[in-house]
Amino acid sequence: MKALEGIRVVDLGHVLAAPTCTMFLADLGAEVIHIEPAHGDDSREFGPFAGERDKNRSGYFVSLNRNKKSLVLDLKSDKGKQILTKLIKKSDVIVENYRPTTMKKLGFSWGAIKEINPRIVYASICGFGHDSLPGYDTRPAYDMVAQGYSGLMSITGPEGGPPCRVGSSVGDIIAGHQAAIGILAALINREKTGRGQHYDGSMVDGLFCMLENASVRYTLTGEIPCSLGSAHPSIVPFQAFRTKDEAWFIAAIGNDALWAKYCKVIEREDLTNDPRFRTNPLRTKNKTELIPVLDVEMAKKTRQEWSAIFDTAALPYSPINNMREICEDPHIKYRGMLVEIDQPRAGRMKIAGSPIHLSETPGKVYAPAPLLGEHSEEVLKDILGYSQEETDKLKKKGIINNEV
Amino acid sequence: MKALEGIRVVDLGHVLAAPTCTMFLADLGAEVIHIEPAHGDDSREFGPFAGERDKNRSGYFVSLNRNKKSLVLDLKSDKGKQILTKLIKKSDVIVENYRPTTMKKLGFSWGAIKEINPRIVYASICGFGHDSLPGYDTRPAYDMVAQGYSGLMSITGPEGGPPCRVGSSVGDIIAGHQAAIGILAALINREKTGRGQHYDGSMVDGLFCMLENASVRYTLTGEIPCSLGSAHPSIVPFQAFRTKDEAWFIAAIGNDALWAKYCKVIEREDLTNDPRFRTNPLRTKNKTELIPVLDVEMAKKTRQEWSAIFDTAALPYSPINNMREICEDPHIKYRGMLVEIDQPRAGRMKIAGSPIHLSETPGKVYAPAPLLGEHSEEVLKDILGYSQEETDKLKKKGIINNEV
Numbered sequence: 001m002k003a004l005e006g007i008r009v010v011d012l013g014h015v016l017a018a019p020t021c022t023m024f025l026a027d028l029g030a031e032v033i034h035i036e037p038a039h040g041d042d043s044r045e046f047g048p049f050a051g052e053r054d055k056n057r058s059g060y061f062v063s064l065n066r067n068k069k070s071l072v073l074d075l076k077s078d079k080g081k082q083i084l085t086k087l088i089k090k091s092d093v094i095v096e097n098y099r100p101t102t103m104k105k106l107g108f109s110w111g112a113i114k115e116i117n118p119r120i121v122y123a124s125i126c127g128f129g130h131d132s133l134p135g136y137d138t139r140p141a142y143d144m145v146a147q148g149y150s151g152l153m154s155i156t157g158p159e160g161g162p163p164c165r166v167g168s169s170v171g172d173i174i175a176g177h178q179a180a181i182g183i184l185a186a187l188i189n190r191e192k193t194g195r196g197q198h199y200d201g202s203m204v205d206g207l208f209c210m211l212e213n214a215s216v217r218y219t220l221t222g223e224i225p226c227s228l229g230s231a232h233p234s235i236v237p238f239q240a241f242r243t244k245d246e247a248w249f250i251a252a253i254g255n256d257a258l259w260a261k262y263c264k265v266i267e268r269e270d271l272t273n274d275p276r277f278r279t280n281p282l283r284t285k286n287k288t289e290l291i292p293v294l295d296v297e298m299a300k301k302t303r304q305e306w307s308a309i310f311d312t313a314a315l316p317y318s319p320i321n322n323m324r325e326i327c328e329d330p331h332i333k334y335r336g337m338l339v340e341i342d343q344p345r346a347g348r349m350k351i352a353g354s355p356i357h358l359s360e361t362p363g364k365v366y367a368p369a370p371l372l373g374e375h376s377e378e379v380l381k382d383i384l385g386y387s388q389e390e391t392d393k394l395k396k397k398g399i400i401n402n403e404v
Numbered sequence: 405m406k407a408l409e410g411i412r413v414v415d416l417g418h419v420l421a422a423p424t425c426t427m428f429l430a431d432l433g434a435e436v437i438h439i440e441p442a443h444g445d446d447s448r449e450f451g452p453f454a455g456e457r458d459k460n461r462s463g464y465f466v467s468l469n470r471n472k473k474s475l476v477l478d479l480k481s482d483k484g485k486q487i488l489t490k491l492i493k494k495s496d497v498i499v500e501n502y503r504p505t506t507m508k509k510l511g512f513s514w515g516a517i518k519e520i521n522p523r524i525v526y527a528s529i530c531g532f533g534h535d536s537l538p539g540y541d542t543r544p545a546y547d548m549v550a551q552g553y554s555g556l557m558s559i560t561g562p563e564g565g566p567p568c569r570v571g572s573s574v575g576d577i578i579a580g581h582q583a584a585i586g587i588l589a590a591l592i593n594r595e596k597t598g599r600g601q602h603y604d605g606s607m608v609d610g611l612f613c614m615l616e617n618a619s620v621r622y623t624l625t626g627e628i629p630c631s632l633g634s635a636h637p638s639i640v641p642f643q644a645f646r647t648k649d650e651a652w653f654i655a656a657i658g659n660d661a662l663w664a665k666y667c668k669v670i671e672r673e674d675l676t677n678d679p680r681f682r683t684n685p686l687r688t689k690n691k692t693e694l695i696p697v698l699d700v701e702m703a704k705k706t707r708q709e710w711s712a713i714f715d716t717a718a719l720p721y722s723p724i725n726n727m728r729e730i731c732e733d734p735h736i737k738y739r740g741m742l743v744e745i746d747q748p749r750a751g752r753m754k755i756a757g758s759p760i761h762l763s764e765t766p767g768k769v770y771a772p773a774p775l776l777g778e779h780s781e782e783v784l785k786d787i788l789g790y791s792q793e794e795t796d797k798l799k800k801k802g803i804i805n806n807e808v
Contacts, residue, residue: 001597003589016616028589047638048617048624059620110763129761133738140656140720144634144642148654148722151730153634153644155571158562163644163652163724165634166570167559168616175759177581182760182767184588185407185432189765191595193405197764205741208730209756212420212572213452216463218727219742219754220452225727230548230557230569234451238548240557240567248567250552252544316544318552320567323622323629326555326612334537337609338619350623352613355579356586357533359514360601361593363586 002029003361007187008383010087011035011068012096015043016143016169017125017203019064020176022095025183026067027354027363033087033379034068037075038401040372041065050346055372057346062369066341066351070370071379072401075106079399084108086384088116092196093183097125100137110198121186121196123179129202146171146203155214157227164227175206236283236290237262240320241298248320249303251294251310256280258315265313266297343368376402406433407765411591412787414439414491415472416500419447420547420573421529421607423468424580426499429587430471431758431767437491437783438472441479442805444776445469454750459776461750466773470745470755474774475783476805479510483803488512490788492520496600497587501529504541514602524600525590527583533606550575550607559618561631568631579610640687640694641666644724645702652724653707655698655714660684662719669717670701747772780806 007030011022019034019041026032034041039055046060047053055061074080088094094113096103103109103124113122124130127141127149147153147165157164182199190196208215214225225233230250232238240248253262256279263272271277271293276286283290298306303319310317321329327350332338339353354363380386380400394400411434415426423438423445430436438445443459450464451457459465478484492498498517500507507513507528517526528534531545531553551557551569561568586603594600612619618629629637634654636642644652657666660683667676675681675697680690687694702710707723714721725733731754736742743757758767784790784804798804 001593003593024585046617048621048627050624059624060617063617063620128735129739131739131761133735135715136735138718139715140718141722142642142656142658142720144636144654144656145720145722148644148652148724149730151725151727152571153652153724154726156560157568157571157633158565161562161565162646163634164561164568164631165636165643166574167556167561167629167631168614168618170570170574170614173614173616174578174581177578177585178759180585181428181581181588182762184585184592185760185765186762188588188591189405189407193764195764197762200761200763202739202759202761204735205739205759205761208736208741209759210572210574210577211727211756212577213450213464213467214572214727215731215742215756216467216754217452218731220454220463222728223452225571227568227571229561230567232548232569238546239569240552242566248552248557250548252546252548254546311539311543314542314544316546316549318545318549320552320557321555322558323555323615323618324626326553327619327622331532331537331540331608332612335533335535335606335609337612338623350620352615352619355582355606355609355613356589357535357604357606357609358586358590358593358601359604360597360599361589 001361003358004028004030007031007093008091009033010091010094012094012098014041014097016064016172017175018095018097020173021123021125021179022068023064024180024356024363025093027365028356028361032068033071033375034065034370035071035073036372038072038398044372050343050349054345059349062343062346062349063351065369066365067367068370069375069379070373071376072373074399077399079394079397081107083380083384085116088113088120090383091120092187093121093123095123095179099140100124100126100130114196119190119194119196121183121190121199123183123199123201125175125179125201125203127203129205130200141203143169143171143203146207150204150207151211151214152207155211155225155227158229159227159231161227171203171207174210175201175203178206234284235280236287237294241295243301243303243306244299245302247303249298249306250318250320252316254316261313261315265309265315268297339365341365341368344371373401376400405765407762408432408434411435411497412495413437414495414498416498416502418445418501420468420576421579422499422501424577425527425529425583426472427468428584428760428767429497431769432760432765436472437475437779438469438774439475439477440776442476442802448776454747454753458749463753466747466750466753467755469773470769471771472774473779473783474777475780476777478803481803483798483801485511487784487788489520492517492524494787495524496591497525497527499527499583503544504530504534518600522599523594525587525594525603526600527587527603527605529579529583529605529607531607533609534604545607547573547575547607550611554608554611555615555618556611559615559629559631562633563631563635565631575607575611578614579605579607582610638688639684640691641698645699647705647707647710648703649706651707653702653710654722654724656720658720665717665719669713669719672701743769745769745772748775777805780804
């Protein structure tokens with residue numbers, strides 16, 4: 001049993017935001033039909049590749065599109081549009097992350113889509129949103145634009161240093177999560193009304209509302225939050241320290257009871273009741289005096305030694321794992337967060353698993369990612385009722401493609 | 405009409421991960437009953453405050469708990485446990501973000517919860533997950549621990565510099581999104597089975613699977629991705645530059661056609677076909693030669709001048725907005741992403757709105773955040789059928805509290 005069994009999704013997405021959204025839906029058992037142009041989703045060209053560079057060997061594409069079907073369809077042709085119309089009629093959800101004007105140009109505005117199928121839930125994801133001020137709807141937006149525009153980059157990076165991009169494209173990724181939430185809520189609502197609706201996602205909105213208390217710090221106090229490296233704005237010490245072996249180690253000393261324990265394990269009990277450092281507000285105030293002292297202490301042991309000591313004392317800590325360390329981590333393996341799949345053409349490959357750990361209907365990697373156009377014929381014949389002759393004709397004309 | 409009308413959620417969350425999850429549910433119309441200890445959710449102590457420091461004036465708490473009800477309940481007392489049991493019987497969802505052992509100690513393991521109400525969906529969110537290797541279930545975890553452990557911090561920060569924390573607590577926030585997805589999928593599944601299930605969320609899992617291609621870069625090639633400041637690993641130029649007015653400006657030149665246009669607007673058409681920079685792979689390879697040249701060019705105009713020029717040329721760009729700039733941004737206002745509310749005790753306050761823009765049942769800020777214990781009596785009388793006399797007695801004994 002899968003949670004979303006029986007839900008059919010038309011996925012016009014490319015690269016990251018919409019594919020992240022439909023990855024959740026596919027992992028939960030929805031039938032996701034990823035419609036691609038003849039040259040394929042752009043991310044088929046993104047590395048790393050399993051072996052040589054090839055549209056069917058991109059680790060980037062495979063990670064995001066496991067469990068989905070691929071239909072190569074020429075949406076610029078009338079025949080292609082006709083096929084999309086038929087698919088919309090037979091589907092529950094349609095998702096895309098084009099610029100706001102693209103779907104209208106293709107003839108599939110929300111008005112047109114709901115005329116074809118009033119029960120369908122239509123999710124669009126773009127940089128600034130479909131409903132936007134003049135000029136914003138045509139403005140090109142990548143993840144990095146959303147990270148910069150939303151304010152996120154202004155609070156990420158070393159203290160006093162240049163703003164940094166979050167190392168993965170969280171603008172796309174968070175917008176993809178939010179679209180999945182919107183779609184599932186709309187499906188629940190449809191049970192009562194029988195009608196679908198339009199979800200108008202924006203990467204900038206998605207990041208802006210997830211800046212924790214940064215926005216309210218400005219709106220309530222006029223203060224402009226800034227970047228603080230690995231440190232916390234109001235808890236001290238709560239940051240990464242350099243260890244003897246030149247690794248990084250996070251000590252997260254969240255309250256005064258932990259502070260007393262921490263002073264003990266670093267063998268500096270003289271600091272516990274030091275009038276400059278006794279309470280968290282004092283430590284925050286006198287941070288520039290305290291941190292250099294702790295830097296010296298933390299450099300006296302290796303990351304592994306500190307880990308053992310913090311473990312025993314039940315003090316919150318973490319190594320800063322690099323990608324090798326986390327991919328080899330026993331806990332990640334135990335949780336099923338790295339899944340080995342047999343990917344046709346590419347071979348055995350390890351990709352990240354689903355975080356949706358439900359006891360009865362967990363998100364899962366059921367199937368590899370589709371080869372380009374792998375399911376073109378199948379979709380037309382099984383879902384839309386086309387004959388072999390008709391699909392052959394469409395292939396000959398280049399309307400669909402199944403060249404795998 | 406609200407999407408989740410009729411869904412009742414027992415929210416045992418505190419601070420960030422579970423409250424983020426239930427914020428989505430409440431914004432979409434679920435009735436969320438936030439159960440707090442007598443001293444309140446810890447985040448009531450987190451700044452900024454509207455006026456003086458006060459449990460009912462925390463901008464942090466208000467941002468996350470708008471639209472919810474507050475029931476102050478002593479879960480350590482038998483009477484308190486009895487009341488929670490009755491609430492579980494009458495609810496659809498229960499969410500918490502304690503350490504994995506806490507609910508068991510209170511007598512509310514998943515086994516016990518589903519015995520009380522087999523239809524309920526139970527979502528737990530913690531650092532490493534309930535189902536985990538020995539030792540991990542008792543390990544204390546803050547957001548920063550998840551950011552460090554998951555690998556995210558190892559790819560965030562200046563190139564060659566120290567690892568940086570993402571400026572907002574994305575470990576909690578992404579886990580909160582994923583829990584909302586899990587809960588909604590489980591509610592859809594319940595329509596078919598009549599049974600609830602347990603969602604076992606982990607902050608480390610949640611971040612690890614959202615590192616884009618970082619994990620597959622390691623698993624496929626053995627390469628260890630590292631931090632790159634504001635730059636993109638495989639697109640050049642795609643980063644922030646310092647402008648004449650010492651602001652930061654992102655130029656996101658995603659392909660060779662944009663490169664040609666870009667060279668034109670910076671008046672360096674000599675670079676377009678320079679054999680070192682002609683294509684993106686060449687620009688990536690010769691980045692250390694190219695970027696200093698562009699640094700010089702980009703420093704010749706102000707951020708505002710570049711914005712106008714890039715706009716006209718339809719080149720992807722963004723200023724790096726600070727929190728003042730984004731909070732005053734007309735587009736954010738137009739999208740309803742900053743909402744003004746009348747918060748009892750605290751006064752008028754601007755908080756971030758909902759990103760779930762659904763055309764018929766949008767996520768919305770319907771009501772302010774609850775005062776501590778504001779709905780204790782109401783919940784007991786209206787939902788559980790207690791008499792005034794009974795609630796008065798429970799108040800006297802300190803089992804519930806309604807001191808607002």
